[in-house]
Amino acid sequence: MELQLPRGMRDFPPEEKILRDEVIATLKKIFELYGFNPLETPIVERWEILSAKYAGGTELLKETFKLKDQGGRELGLRYELTVSLARFIGLNPTIKRPFKRYQIGTVYRDGPIKKGRYREFYQCDVDTVGTSSMLADAECLNLTCDLFRLLGFDYEIQINNRKLLQDVLAQSEISIKTAGDVLTAIDKLAKIGPAEVRRELEEKGLSEESLSKLLTLLEVRGDNRQRLSQMEARLSKSEGLEELRQVFEYLDEPERVLFLPSLARGQAYYTGTIFEVYAKDSEITGSFAAGGRWDEMIGNFLETSERYPAVGISFGLEPIIEEMKARREKSTQSLPKTVTQVYVVPFKNLLVEGRRICQELRRAGIKTDMELSGRGISDGLKYANAYGIPFVVIVGPDEVAQGKVKLRDMRSGEEKLLTSEETVHQIAKRSSL
């Protein structure tokens, strides 16, 4: 038997999982502070749903794990969470609007493996569906600012609008046929520069005139106010630009957000506002979160086909965790291997007394493990040390004779003779430091 994990998938041993749970708890806290409620959908969806119009599109479908149930129904593992939300609204069309949900869960992509890319990974999404208000778009970004402040990350949000991009393309006299290629190319503008984008688009056969118009239109300078004004002066009338202005009006920290007219984003389903979040001073160059408005997908899942606007942002758990780990490494802080606060080691014939103190500690809310195998005190200390358990309680005959136990602080090596109440108090006090 080959002892292996599926390619591109990972185990998270306690030292990883504890950190992941902490970050997920932080995300959940912020999501709920902003009025989002939890929704859970299955990891498996019907193939028909995953391949629906306005869903992930051909490229994503190529990377989608396919399976069948015993009844021969075609199914797939979800590649993201948005399509499932649209399908949920389709099945619950009378839900009171706007409906605000968050979902934190694994998604699956059967694609090439490289550093930081996996075949099973977490997405953490918030979406507001059923309103066109730009306040909903702005809330996604205000939430992001609060979250990144809490995580202690320095960051920048880039923002644009798909309608504005369409206006830019139209004014550059670029045909719908080549629009996809053009968007893909200009999305890289900030990274590779105008010369490289020009070369790429010349190869695609774009006319010199269109190209010049396009690159001139996309070139903005200064702060957001200046950038918006420059764009306004160039376009006759743009709904996308008006939407952007509104979003900026509703931002708590507009200085964190940069209007970048070349930002295009991959997903085919975005219809208005789009944004991406990057960490500053990080070795991770990819985005930490991204999202935007997707007003067309849900209607496709409704019998009435009515327009059902939606906007959301998706946080990648993986880059957030990578960044947290990198920071801890820099500060030479190691990842805790255990949540256990204390390890009870009784002398061999004092199991009853050991069990008693163990249960007293647990009743007091202290995470307590106990030596199970009747090994000696020094083995017990080694065990606590191996897992980094901060305290050991030794239950020996001398201690028991005095109605006490010995509490050892594993970091300092300090030992104290204490009653069980004092032990609880000591551990609780030092754990909250």
Place this chain on the structure above:
Amino acid sequence: MELQLPRGMRDFPPEEKILRDEVIATLKKIFELYGFNPLETPIVERWEILSAKYAGGTELLKETFKLKDQGGRELGLRYELTVSLARFIGLNPTIKRPFKRYQIGTVYRDGPIKKGRYREFYQCDVDTVGTSSMLADAECLNLTCDLFRLLGFDYEIQINNRKLLQDVLAQSEISIKTAGDVLTAIDKLAKIGPAEVRRELEEKGLSEESLSKLLTLLEVRGDNRQRLSQMEARLSKSEGLEELRQVFEYLDEPERVLFLPSLARGQAYYTGTIFEVYAKDSEITGSFAAGGRWDEMIGNFLETSERYPAVGISFGLEPIIEEMKARREKSTQSLPKTVTQVYVVPFKNLLVEGRRICQELRRAGIKTDMELSGRGISDGLKYANAYGIPFVVIVGPDEVAQGKVKLRDMRSGEEKLLTSEETVHQIAKRSSL
């Protein structure tokens, strides 16, 4: 397009998911109090692992979702969490023993659908691997008692031992060949009675002599002490019985545990202690949790093939949730549809002031949503009512003129004119009631 979920799978809208999250938090709390640490393994495993010796066995494999990755590797969706733990230890053979982990996650069975049976459902497992100490077995049951007390369920734990069962079969002169059939039949003894078990085993061709011996051996009466003594008197020497005695010695609430010598449990991999947990006074007749000792599986995943003892218990999230829902229904308590504590509704031209109070509430840790669409106050109240949000903050011109807001308690209809600090205080106070 057929708008459907995969057969046997479910969405959990907020009113379900909030309750599920609460119960999962309770499980997590108890698991950690008992010294278990979180582990996460992928939902997908290699087919070779899922079909390994001592793993789930043929019947489970028939119900396992199969898939392939782009490299043609055979994979499956996990049908339970135990095999993945064994595989994890196989990949981390030097991990310090005993290793105590918990895992809460979805598992998949492509089997027949009936009430309470799904194709995607949660298992919540704790296991201690790397020790033969019966204290580890007892801890599973002590933990169960604490958990069910916290959930407020009345319950009974049934316990037996596979080694003892083997002794019983040997003494009844039952061949290894028919042992499987016999175990399946006697497992139902408490439910269907000895006459029915006798009929079933006669059909399987068991001799009258063996049958009589078997049924006599299994008949015990009285409390656990009496039952253990009766069994001891009948068997010459039984390691299984000795193990059972030890487990009872380490139990905090032995009166909650019943020694039932006919208990056999399905899974092929159990080797010693086995137990099942049932709720009393519940309409759910199936088990809420089950587990036991599985000393053989892990060795199969080790190069050294050394014996690697293990014991654990698996809680079913689904029956726990069903029981909680039934209780709330009886007490006419409805499930909360939202975690949101307050809904801010500003007059149309007071969006800036509305946003300000909204962010003040959030900074104070209050879960706050806000009217996004510029609808009127009465629509805002209807919205809060539809989702059961307990408080509404109305931001109108009169209130703003006084530097205050109006806080409406949606249950009582009471309205108060308050400063933002007073609002925070009021909501925090009433939410903790």
